[in-house]
Amino acid sequence: MDFYRDIDQYADRTAVITEQGERLTYRQFLEDGDKLLQEIPARSVLFLICRNCLESVCAYIGALRKGVVPVMVNSGIDAQLYQQLYEAYHPSFVYAPRDWSQHEDLPVLGGYRGFVLRSTEWEQDYELNPELALLLTTSGSTGSPKLVRQSYTNITANACSIAEYLGILPEDRAITTMPMSYTYCLSIINSHLLRGASVIMNEYSVIQRQFWEIFRKLEPTTFGGVPFIYEQLKALRFGRMQLPSLRYITQAGGKLSKEMAEEFNGICQEKGIKLIVMYGQTEATARMSYLPWERAQEKAGSMGIAIPGGSFSLIDVDGKEITRPDTVGELIYTGQNVTLGYAQGYQDLSKGDENHGVLHTGDMAKRDEDGFYYIVGRKKRFLKMYGNRVNLDEVEGILKKQGYSCVCAGEDDRMRLYTTEKEESRQQEMKEFISRALNFTSRSFEVIYIEEIPRNEAGKVLYSALGSERKTIPAK
Amino acid sequence: MTNMEKYRNAFVKGLELPLEEVKSGLTYQGIENWDSVGHMGLIAELEEAFDIMFETEDIIDFSSFEKGIEILKKYDIAVEG
Numbered sequence: 358m359d360f361y362r363d364i365d366q367y368a369d370r371t372a373v374i375t376e377q378g379e380r381l382t383y384r385q386f387l388e389d390g391d392k393l394l395q396e397i398p399a400r401s402v403l404f405l406i407c408r409n410c411l412e413s414v415c416a417y418i419g420a421l422r423k424g425v426v427p428v429m430v431n432s433g434i435d436a437q438l439y440q441q442l443y444e445a446y447h448p449s450f451v452y453a454p455r456d457w458s459q460h461e462d463l464p465v466l467g468g469y470r471g472f473v474l475r476s477t478e479w480e481q482d483y484e485l486n487p488e489l490a491l492l493l494t495t496s497g498s499t500g501s502p503k504l505v506r507q508s509y510t511n512i513t514a515n516a517c518s519i520a521e522y523l524g525i526l527p528e529d530r531a532i533t534t535m536p537m538s539y540t541y542c543l544s545i546i547n548s549h550l551l552r553g554a555s556v557i558m559n560e561y562s563v564i565q566r567q568f569w570e571i572f573r574k575l576e577p578t579t580f581g582g583v584p585f586i587y588e589q590l591k592a593l594r595f596g597r598m599q600l601p602s603l604r605y606i607t608q609a610g611g612k613l614s615k616e617m618a619e620e621f622n623g624i625c626q627e628k629g630i631k632l633i634v635m636y637g638q639t640e641a642t643a644r645m646s647y648l649p650w651e652r653a654q655e656k657a658g659s660m661g662i663a664i665p666g667g668s669f670s671l672i673d674v675d676g677k678e679i680t681r682p683d684t685v686g687e688l689i690y691t692g693q694n695v696t697l698g699y700a701q702g703y704q705d706l707s708k709g710d711e712n713h714g715v716l717h718t719g720d721m722a723k724r725d726e727d728g729f730y731y732i733v734g735r736k737k738r739f740l741k742m743y744g745n746r747v748n749l750d751e752v753e754g755i756l757k758k759q760g761y762s763c764v765c766a767g768e769d770d771r772m773r774l775y776t777t778e779k780e781e782s783r784q785q786e787m788k789e790f791i792s793r794a795l796n797f798t799s800r801s802f803e804v805i806y807i808e809e810i811p812r813n814e815a816g817k818v819l820y821s822a823l824g825s826e827r828k829t830i831p832a833k
Numbered sequence: 834m835t836n837m838e839k840y841r842n843a844f845v846k847g848l849e850l851p852l853e854e855v856k857s858g859l860t861y862q863g864i865e866n867w868d869s870v871g872h873m874g875l876i877a878e879l880e881e882a883f884d885i886m887f888e889t890e891d892i893i894d895f896s897s898f899e900k901g902i903e904i905l906k907k908y909d910i911a912v913e914g
Contacts, residue, residue, distance in 0.1 A: 562869040563869075564869055564872050564873070564892060564893055565861075565893060565896075566893040566894055566896070568893075569893060585869075585870070588873065589869065589873060592873060592876065592877075592892065593889045593892055593893070594888075594889050597889065598889065743870075798865070798866065798868055798870045798871060799849060799865075799866065800848070800849055800866065800870050800871055800874055801870060
């Protein structure tokens with residue numbers, strides 16, 4: 358019952374549509390992937406340097422079918438971070454765009470269109486757990502080579518749940534709006550292929566003319582977006598656009614503000630587009646909850662209910678289950694899509710299931726009388742940066758290691774670095790350093806000078822005393 | 834402040850660039866800071882500086898330093914010099 362095998366049945370339907378409008382049938386697409394993977398023995402580790410294009414998705418599905426374990430790496434990754442990953446996982450094979458800057462000296466084994474497959478200097482001298490299917494960079498990785506270990510069961514289970522609650526039809530065409538190395542985008546690809554639908558592999562951002570040209574030409578029926586994408590759509594006056602092909606859109610990767618949620622609910626209702634708000638984490642493969650669109654108005658601000666096959670519970674500080682409605686506790690998810698655990702390096706790839714189907718999300722939530730869940734805060738100090746979970750304590754650690762005196766706070770998509778470094782050049786340096794280390798544009802960081810870091814008597818940082826000088830994009 | 838000064842200033846603030854780097858030849862995705870996040874910042878700064886609201890078409894067409902000057906003409910703003 359593995360979805361990437363079952364999709365053979367869709368033989369002559371269209372699986373992938375390129376930006377140029379080329380259509381590949383399931384038969385062709387699967388054949389191309391299988392052929393590419395012929396060169397690689399099962400149970401090897403493959404670094405798959407992703408762009409949102411046919412070549413990447415073809416190798417991804419091919420790898421799952423062959424039992425090769427891909428590490429999904431965005432082609433835009435910082436060179437130094439990439440080197441760390443490479444050293445930590447000793448992949449035997451790397452598949453990357455021909456014009457990619459790394460590994461030009463490694464021998465070429467094969468290729469597919471604009472991508473080339475190379476063997477590396479590493480001989481695989483470690484075992485892979487038989488259940489291990491896929492390795493994804495975690496949002497909270499903050500510059501460390503930490504990956505999430507996903508199993509074959511995880512991927513199929515989550516894709517099935519998603520296809521079911523979204524009611525994906527074979528006629529649907531999903532256009533990508535996020536990098537496919539990101540779990541949310543990958544889940545859109547998986548769930549659409551599962552149903553014999555098509556995916557339009559698009560590299561452009563919604564603020565580029567090319568995106569809308571492709572949109573008009575290829576008429577996607579759906580896309581997904583993190584809050585930042587919805588902000589861009591708002592600035593582009595999404596409400597005024599004529600997009601008759603659009604049937605439903607999804608939102609995840611962080612919470613929309615109440616005003617944004619209401620505005621988009623209104624626009625979508627008027628246009629007859631279903632807007633489905635969801636919640637998830639890479640640690641749960643992708644999705645854990647969805648808000649049924651019929652209830653979107655009534656339950657605005659809610660992350661909805663557990664996906665089919667999953668369940669939520671809330672626990673108090675003593676780990677006891679909370680049964681009363683409207684009581685805040687840590688959100689716990691149980692389901693087949695809870696991943697095996699983390700890896701810090703190749704040594705961890707033989708490990709089995711460490712989570713046993715239960716995930717402590719780190720989010721604080723409450724449940725209303727109808728069983729709908731609402732995120733109200735976070736147990737640990739982290740921010741969502743463009744859909745990625747970033748632990749602030751870890752960020753402080755990285756900066757400290759680099760010799761900067763600094764504490765971090767902020768809001769989603771906007772991190773503030775409070776520093777006692779007085780020199781402007783040093784502040785600038787710090788900002789550039791952290792922007793590179795975390796791989797977010799330096800515009801997402803604001804450096805604020807403070808005379809001293811406020812601490813209580815026990816030496817704990819008083820984040821509440823940091824104030825909140827804010828620099829926000831003015832409201833439209 | 835001249836319109837050109839305002840215009841260049843919006844790049845400085847929106848894209849967080851030093852003033853000397855704001856000049857002809859800058860393109861969307863041509864430099865690290867002018868990515869999709871930077872673009873939204875730049876658009877917001879320009880709208881504020883010139884007290885205008887861009888049309889959708891103009892936001893997605895705003896692909897270079899020169900193109901921006903051309904687009905602003907539609908809003909009766911002459912950026913010269």
